[in-house]
Amino acid sequence: MSPDRLRIRRGVAGALTLLFVTVTVAAASPVSQLSSSGGPIWDMAALRRPPAVRQAEGFAEPGLRAVYYEGLPWKGNTTRAFAWIGLPPNAAQYPAPGIVLVHGGGGTAFAEWVRLWVDRGYAAIAMDTCGCTPRGSYGNWQRHEHGGPPGWGGFDQVDEPTGDQWTFQAIANVVLAHSLLASLPEVDANRIGITGISWGGYLTCIAAGVDDRFKFAVPVYGCGFLGENSTWLGTFERMGDKKSTKWLQLWDPSVYLSQARMPMLWVTGTNDFAYPMDSLQKSYRLPKGPRTLSVRVRMAHAHGGPGENPEEIRALADSITGRATALPAFGNQGVTEAAAWAHFKSAQTIDRAELNYTTDSGPWKERRWQSVSARIDLAAERVEADLPAGTAVYYFNLISKDGLVVSSEHVTLPPQRTSP
Numbered sequence: 001m002s003p004d005r006l007r008i009r010r011g012v013a014g015a016l017t018l019l020f021v022t023v024t025v026a027a028a029s030p031v032s033q034l035s036s037s038g039g040p041i042w043d044m045a046a047l048r049r050p051p052a053v054r055q056a057e058g059f060a061e062p063g064l065r066a067v068y069y070e071g072l073p074w075k076g077n078t079t080r081a082f083a084w085i086g087l088p089p090n091a092a093q094y095p096a097p098g099i100v101l102v103h104g105g106g107g108t109a110f111a112e113w114v115r116l117w118v119d120r121g122y123a124a125i126a127m128d129t130c131g132c133t134p135r136g137s138y139g140n141w142q143r144h145e146h147g148g149p150p151g152w153g154g155f156d157q158v159d160e161p162t163g164d165q166w167t168f169q170a171i172a173n174v175v176l177a178h179s180l181l182a183s184l185p186e187v188d189a190n191r192i193g194i195t196g197i198s199w200g201g202y203l204t205c206i207a208a209g210v211d212d213r214f215k216f217a218v219p220v221y222g223c224g225f226l227g228e229n230s231t232w233l234g235t236f237e238r239m240g241d242k243k244s245t246k247w248l249q250l251w252d253p254s255v256y257l258s259q260a261r262m263p264m265l266w267v268t269g270t271n272d273f274a275y276p277m278d279s280l281q282k283s284y285r286l287p288k289g290p291r292t293l294s295v296r297v298r299m300a301h302a303h304g305g306p307g308e309n310p311e312e313i314r315a316l317a318d319s320i321t322g323r324a325t326a327l328p329a330f331g332n333q334g335v336t337e338a339a340a341w342a343h344f345k346s347a348q349t350i351d352r353a354e355l356n357y358t359t360d361s362g363p364w365k366e367r368r369w370q371s372v373s374a375r376i377d378l379a380a381e382r383v384e385a386d387l388p389a390g391t392a393v394y395y396f397n398l399i400s401k402d403g404l405v406v407s408s409e410h411v412t413l414p415p416q417r418t419s420p
Helices: 111-119 166-183 199-210 233-239 241-251 277-284 311-320
Strands: 004-010 016-022 053-055 064-070 080-086 096-102 123-127 132-137 140-143 187-197 217-220 264-269 291-296 329-336 339-345 350-358 369-373 375-377 382-386 393-400 405-407
Touching: 064 111, 064 166, 080 111, 080 132, 080 166, 096 111, 096 166, 096 199, 111 123, 123 166, 166 187, 166 199, 187 199, 187 311, 199 217, 217 311, 233 241, 264 277, 264 311, 277 291, 291 311, 291 393, 329 393, 329 405, 339 393, 350 375, 350 382, 382 393
Parallel strands: 096 123, 096 187, 187 217, 217 264, 264 291
Antiparallel strands: 004 016, 053 064, 064 080, 080 123, 132 140, 291 405, 329 339, 339 382, 350 369, 350 393, 375 382, 393 405
């Protein structure tokens, strides 16, 4: 077949213009042979090729382009994914770094999110992963005639062919969005990262394990080990052992995270209702690349400001793409007598440090967290704080002069230390 592939460039006035070039694109094979671990199952050679693209008529946002790009077949039918694409003003002269933006549950392709990253100097693409367009309201977006499976999680689809299930299709669309962005002449294909929020963070974890072209990955809230401790435990119980085991073997991020090699930043809050801190910790210990944590006390779980705006995401992206110094990094940590300590390295100026702790046990989302100041020894690159009586779990935050928050791993103390 000879579909149109979209190319984008800037005109003399700085407006985005479309150039449609007729190319031949080989049909993607949906599913490769399953490995013994249940993955990888995507034909990555096919998904690395830029997809066929057409303009999405009737959608307009200043400075952005609305497109449909071709996805993999779903139930034997052609699919297309809606996406917004944006380029920074100087991209034609200096190929820009890029970022793939993956929305969460109830979301869609958000133009505001693309503009946030364009204003930061990045080329950005945000796609809908549930066969919808950004018409309607949050959680009730309008489906289009070539949409793939609806989200979220695809728990009710687990007995359908693997290639027809939501996670499979959503990951394919994420990888194809990466391939499309990388194909644009204004984009530096060697400086593209990914971030996703909630279900988008879940997808980001999987994408980091299957698409090694990403130079950095930032899951916000999302992680793996959903069958051990997550908001979906009731769903798995209703599915029964056979179906829930099948779903987890196919689609839990823990199956894929050990294959990730790029730097990863994990952004979340202490009381996240969907992805608790114990599952998060098991998840961030799996990838083989450098990891950074940014854990705020009671961080809200939402799109918009809470999930999209954390400056740590920009800072990590800038450090990987050569625009800024690296975020601080924690090293060894431990407990001496009644004090906790941790070593760190930082090229940035550290303004202050805090010890965050809870004396509670039980469900993570219900624990009460408190913060106290921690002592910083800049010469020794060490932070230290006395542990309040009854501390059950603690971790440190370093806060830079620009307000960037970097966290140590949380530590669960033995029961005998929780008594005054």
